Amino acid sequence: MSQVRMPAADSSALDDEVLITRVASRDSSALEQLYDRYARIVYATALRMLGNAELAEDIVQETFWRVWRRSTSFAIGRGQVAGWIFGIAHNLCIDELRRQRSRPTTAQNEHEEQAMLDQPDAQSDVVSAAIERERRRIILQALAQIPPEQREVLELAYFRGLSQSEIAQRLNSPIGTVKTRTRLALQKMRDLLHNQKIGADDLHD
Template identity: 30%
Template sequence: MSSTDLQPAQLKTWLAAVAQKDASAFRSLYDATSPKLFGFALRILVKREAAEEVLQESFINIWNSASSYQASLAAPMTWMTTIVRNKAFDILRRTDHDVEIDADTFDKEVITAMESADPTPLEALEMSADSKALAHCLARLEGLHRQAIALSFYHDLSHSEVADQMKLPIGTIKTWIRRGLERLRTCLGKLEQNQ
């Protein structure tokens, strides 16, 4: 299977098997998706060694986090691309000198696209009806509540890390996340009933 004709159903099957620590499914998943994910990391980081490091760390994360993948929230490639993107940005944020960015070759459009609130072309293409419903319901939350939930769930930050990042008391963050999740549940329930 080439990386250009990746089938979401097959990727979901492999991810489910990886969640059960199936090494051969992991190998199949890696073989099918690593060229595309490596290319994505390389566009962000430019340096081949850094992109290889990101790919390795990302697949370790995929192995360890496969059980938390939720097909209702994102297509498999979107989920894996998000992991690669986050790992790449972690490397860019490091203060040590593991990565040197050549300003002449660094693709500014990649950073602009990654920082944009708009979905990437890949995300827009693979967004399922469920993830569109989630995006609709998230958009209805107050901005700071939405930000707290996004930092917690999409960036895997603890409540205390979210509080540090947003410069707010942890109690406030916990309340916002709890209330936000309740509102999301209610909103998604209403959308489901209307279908």
């Protein structure tokens, strides 16, 4: 089984959108640059979700194979390339967890897998924001402007990876309250980020 290789050199010279356009034109060197840029983060995310190094390596390989095959479907200007890549990886992890759920497991494993399945789909967007320093700075500034109780649920969800049920348990609050605070916080964040020229696609319900 192939292992996730380390980035060969600094591949930050070209924008992601330029690279994905070249990948769509079947430029394998552009795919290699995207791989060097994001493979380790995809691997770390898959390892955290699946808890298995070999499966995480498989997720990395399958993710970039799908990037190669589906690059022509990526719409420039409608989202971040990084978020798209992480979304592919996240969905592959979810599929793997569902396959595992179809097999006999212990109650503890079932609980852990369900917690992963409950994670917000926006997780990939948050990872994308984390690797883009300026964008992360703007998001953190926006977070500081929303009410503390709303900010708390977003931070637990998007920066610590907790599901809404886990947040409710940690805060000792009804899950309905957590969902309401999340919805209000996301609405406020969208307004603030729109003013900073960051689209609503950066955060999802």
